[in-house]
Amino acid sequence: MECVVQGIIETQHVEALEILLQGLCGVHRERLRIHELCLKSCPNLGLVSSEVRLLCDLEQSEPTWTVRQVGGAMRGAGAEQISVLVRNTVESKISKDALRLFYALGYRLDHELLRVGFAFHFQRGAQITVTVSSINKMLKLHSTDEAVPVTPGIQLVEVTAPASSENYSEVVAAVSSFCEYLAPLLHLSKPGISTGVVPTAAAAAASLMSDGGGATL
Amino acid sequence: MAGIEGIAAVGGAGIGSGSGIGGGGGGVSVSEASQQQQQQQGTSRVAVVERLNPAVQQQLNLDSVRTRAISLFKAISRILDDFDAIARTNAVPKWQDILGQFSMVNLELFNIVEDIKKVSKAFVVHPKNVNAENAAILPVMLSSKLLPEMEMEDNSKREQLLLGMQNLPLSLQIDKLKNRIDMIGAACESAEKVIADTRKAYFGTRQGPTLLPTIDKVQAAKIQEQENLLRHAVNHGEGLRIPVEQRQITSSLPVHLVDILGDGAQTFTDSSGMYMKSTPPLASSNTSSQGAMLQASGAPHMGRAAASPSAASSTSFDHTTTSPLPYANSPRSGASMMNTPSPQQQSHQQQQQQQQQQQRQKMMQLPQHQQQLLAQQQFRQSSLPGLGQNQQGQLHDLQGQSQQKFQALHGQHQMQFSQPLGAQQFQGRQLTSGAIQHGLGQSQLNQGSQLNRHLNQFSNPANTALFSAAQNTPTTQMIPNMSAMMPSQPLMPRMQFGMSGGSRTLTSQNLSDQIFSSWNCKHACQL
Numbered sequence: 122m123e124c125v126v127q128g129i130i131e132t133q134h135v136e137a138l139e140i141l142l143q144g145l146c147g148v149h150r151e152r153l154r155i156h157e158l159c160l161k162s163c164p165n166l167g168l169v170s171s172e173v174r175l176l177c178d179l180e181q182s183e184p185t186w187t188v189r190q191v192g193g194a195m196r197g198a199g200a201e202q203i204s205v206l207v208r209n210t211v212e213s214k215i216s217k218d219a220l221r222l223f224y225a226l227g228y229r230l231d232h233e234l235l236r237v238g239f240a241f242h243f244q245r246g247a248q249i250t251v252t253v254s255s256i257n258k259m260l261k262l263h264s265t266d267e268a269v270p271v272t273p274g275i276q277l278v279e280v281t282a283p284a285s286s287e288n289y290s291e292v293v294a295a296v297s298s299f300c301e302y303l304a305p306l307l308h309l310s311k312p313g314i315s316t317g318v319v320p321t322a323a324a325a326a327a328s329l330m331s332d333g334g335g336a337t338l
Numbered sequence: 339m340a341g342i343e344g345i346a347a348v349g350g351a352g353i354g355s356g357s358g359i360g361g362g363g364g365g366v367s368v369s370e371a372s373q374q375q376q377q378q379q380g381t382s383r384v385a386v387v388e389r390l391n392p393a394v395q396q397q398l399n400l401d402s403v404r405t406r407a408i409s410l411f412k413a414i415s416r417i418l419d420d421f422d423a424i425a426r427t428n429a430v431p432k433w434q435d436i437l438g439q440f441s442m443v444n445l446e447l448f449n450i451v452e453d454i455k456k457v458s459k460a461f462v463v464h465p466k467n468v469n470a471e472n473a474a475i476l477p478v479m480l481s482s483k484l485l486p487e488m489e490m491e492d493n494s495k496r497e498q499l500l501l502g503m504q505n506l507p508l509s510l511q512i513d514k515l516k517n518r519i520d521m522i523g524a525a526c527e528s529a530e531k532v533i534a535d536t537r538k539a540y541f542g543t544r545q546g547p548t549l550l551p552t553i554d555k556v557q558a559a560k561i562q563e564q565e566n567l568l569r570h571a572v573n574h575g576e577g578l579r580i581p582v583e584q585r586q587i588t589s590s591l592p593v594h595l596v597d598i599l600g601d602g603a604q605t606f607t608d609s610s611g612m613y614m615k616s617t618p619p620l621a622s623s624n625t626s627s628q629g630a631m632l633q634a635s636g637a638p639h640m641g642r643a644a645a646s647p648s649a650a651s652s653t654s655f656d657h658t659t660t661s662p663l664p665y666a667n668s669p670r671s672g673a674s675m676m677n678t679p680s681p682q683q684q685s686h687q688q689q690q691q692q693q694q695q696q697q698r699q700k701m702m703q704l705p706q707h708q709q710q711l712l713a714q715q716q717f718r719q720s721s722l723p724g725l726g727q728n729q730q731g732q733l734h735d736l737q738g739q740s741q742q743k744f745q746a747l748h749g750q751h752q753m754q755f756s757q758p759l760g761a762q763q764f765q766g767r768q769l770t771s772g773a774i775q776h777g778l779g780q781s782q783l784n785q786g787s788q789l790n791r792h793l794n795q796f797s798n799p800a801n802t803a804l805f806s807a808a809q810n811t812p813t814t815q816m817i818p819n820m821s822a823m824m825p826s827q828p829l830m831p832r833m834q835f836g837m838s839g840g841s842r843t844l845t846s847q848n849l850s851d852q853i854f855s856s857w858n859c860k861h862a863c864q865l
Contacts, residue, residue, distance in 0.1 A: 127572070129565050156594065159575050177594050184594035220598050232575035256571055258578045262585050263599075265592040271571045271578070272564040312573050315565050317558065 122289055124205045124247075124296050128278045128309035128316055135253060135276055137326035138306050139239065142251055145302055146243040153254055154179040155236045156265050158220065160228035173228060175219050179265070188215045194311075204300075205293045206311040207284065234258055235268040238276065246295025247282045254279075278307055399453075406450050413443050 130138055139150060156177040164170050176187040192209030194200070200207065238254025255276045257268035280300060284292035300309045305325035308316035319325070417439055424431045500511060570576040591599060 127569065129568060131561075156592070179592075179594060217594070217598050220595075232578035232580075234571065234575070234578050256568060258571070260580075262580060263591055263595055272568045275561070275564045275568055277568055277572055312569065315562065315569060317565065318561050 122207060122284045122286060123210045123281050124207050124284050124289065124292050125279065125281045125312060126205050126296065126300060126309040127280075127312045128303075128307040129275050129318065130253070130278055130307045131318060131322070132255070132274050132276055134306060134322050134326040137329040138253060138278070138303070140329050141303065141306060142241050142253075145299070146241045146245070146251070148241060148243050150239040150241055152180050153236060153238045153240045153252055155254075156233065157236060158233045159231045160223050161231040162226070162228045166227045172231070173223060175215075175223070184217070186215050186217050186219050188213055188219055203293050203297075204310070205296050207289050207293065230262075233263070234271075235265050237268075245299055247284070247292040249280060249282045249296060249299060252279045252281075253277070278303075278309065280309060403450060403454060406446065410443060410446050410450065413439070413446070417443070 143150065156179055158175045158177070160173045160175065162171050162173075172191070174189045174191065176189060178185045178187070190211040192211070194206050194208040195203075235257040236252070236254040237257060238252060240250060240252040240254075242248070242250050253276055255270045256272070257270050259265060259268045261267060280296055282292050282296050303309065305319065306322050306329075307319055310316045417436070420436075421431070499515070506514075567577060571578055
């Protein structure tokens with residue numbers, strides 16, 4: 122299981138967000154460049170078509186592959202009250218034969234995207250990962266070198282934390298409290314719920330940039 | 339030295355003249371200056387009954403001045419002695435050191451003079467000569483008289499201040515000065531007030547909630563639209579799907595996909611797995627054309643092809659020697675390409691050794707169910723590593739119907755089915771597309787009793803008929819071609835492997851029937 126929230130931020134404020142995150146997390150950022158292939162099985166292979174995501178981390182010298190299956194989100198009255206989305210996920214590292222494997226199993230490429238940005242991994246009540254990335258699409262199949270952003274002026278911010286069914290409430294609390302620190306710059310919400318931008322983000326970014334101008338990140 | 343003008347003046351002149359190194363008189367003049375100082379002080383003390391103001395005395399610190407002057411004198415005399423020694427021994431002096439010492443001495447002298455100057459204002463004797471007439475007033479002058487230049491300065495300032503008022507009576511002057519002072523005071527106060535007000539306003543508005551910037555509606559709408567785009571793209575993939583027609587593999591795959599998908603990465607479209615249309619002519623067996631050839635519409639097929647790219651291409655016809663390719667006899671290998679390659683084609687195909695291409699093309703040409711089966715079989719068998727040599731598509735068309743099927747389905751295929759694909763025509767005709775490599779040469783069939791075993795597994799009468807027909811073909815035709823095409827790849831191991839694979843995959847009779855009902859026995863043999 123994982124807890125996840127998403128938000129958007131204008132590209133011009135990304136640097137200020139980075140400064141803020143650096144201060145909050147206390148770790149250095151890691152570059153992020155992930156080629157995500159979303160494979161869908163054709164309907165005759167099961168009751169419904171299932172979806173599998175293959176993530177190839179291109180930032181390492183040797184590309185590493187991860188397979189990820191995103192399940193359904195928690196439902197119910199309790200889930201409505203939580204501001205964080207809790208959903209089942211299965212994630213695993215996998216060899217580079219993953220793509221061939223899934224193709225052989227009958228999965229087909231549904232879409233692919235390239236995430237370029239940075240990420241922070243830190244411990245703050247839970248193991249939290251914050252990624253700030255621009256989502257790029259490839260006009261030609263698999264052409265990661267020629268990817269263009271889907272929305273040039275806006276980048277996606279994702280805060281995720283793994284959880285289990287026993288401790289998900291603590292993880293939710295940790296993620297929510299962390300998200301409040303980011304309130305000056307962006308609003309975070311469950312995936313699927315749009316938030317808009319923060320009107321005062323410009324002022325907050327300006328103050329962050331002026332104070333942290335000397336900091337080298 | 340003629341007249342005692344003042345301690346400062348004397349000191350300055352004396353010491354100033356003594357500041358040159360290398361001048362023997364310098365040291366002397368310094369001593370003279372210090373002596374003069376002492377004399378001066380002595381005379382002043384003698385002449386003046388009153389003591390100097392103790393504060394001034396302390397400030398002047400005559401003792402320290404004397405000490406410093408004496409030390410300076412000693413330093414200079416030492417330096418001069420060094421110079422004498424160097425001159426006597428005719429040695430080369432170290433100018434660096436000498437310059438350093440000079441600068442130190444210079445600095446010390448400068449400091450002494452400065453210190454004296456600071457307090458010289460307190461007691462300067464204006465009359466240069468002390469004699470009877472000014473002896474009486476000397477104490478007063480000593481205490482209050484300013485230096486000439488200081489006096490000048492004072493006068494000029496006073497004039498500036500009382501400009502135009504000197505003629506007026508004193509009270510008026512006083513009033514005017516007071517007014518001036520008041521005006522200046524008022525101006526200062528108003529300036530301070532303005533600064534305070536501005537500061538308050540500045541800080542007040544910064545923290546106040548009234549100045550929140552708002553985003554206008556148009557911009558908000560744009561941002562909302564972009565946000566929806568982004569969120570849907572990330573979560574659901576909307577806007578990222580490339581239509582089937584546009585899914586073409588670019589000439590160069592990114593690094594991380596090159597060795598996974600290999601040459602000619604497939605386009606995995608949403609087709610329901612129909613025949614994959616290979617656009618490039620089958621004759622083009624260059625590796626570069628693999629990608630083009632693989633522009634198929636059958637995603638499942640492509641998937642399978644990707645899964646075991648080399649497996650299908652294992653249909654090399656190396657029945658001659660031990661083949662390093664264990665998958666040569668994979669059941670899929672000869673599935674679709676049932677054409678007997680012609681000699682010309684054989685040589686042509688020899689040049690074309692792209693296993694994956696051929697395999698995939700073969701996949702593409704298969705009917706759907708056959709391809710599915712093939713894919714399954716391929717999947718079970720590991721991918722063949724180096725089937726490059728075995729990719730001469732010697733697919734023997736053992737069944738006319740299969741050929742016709744292919745022809746009907748793949749108009750674009752330039753499979754050279756020109757020759758009638760009868761059982762009689764096992765001439766090593768090769769489909770020009772690389773994918774035809776899957777078929778084992780008829781001669782290969784002939785070479786292995788295991789092949790017979792394979793064939794016997796399949797009850798397809800057509801297969802057996804074809805097989806027997808193949809066996810009837812003069813092997814002389816085949817063997818030279820075979821050897822030419824596949825220099826040193828034995829068939830037997832592959833066949834064995836294929837057999838095992840076939841037995842694995844074709845456990846069910848239905849499966850085998852299904853396969854071999856439409857495929858030629860060549861394919862069956864390869865199992």
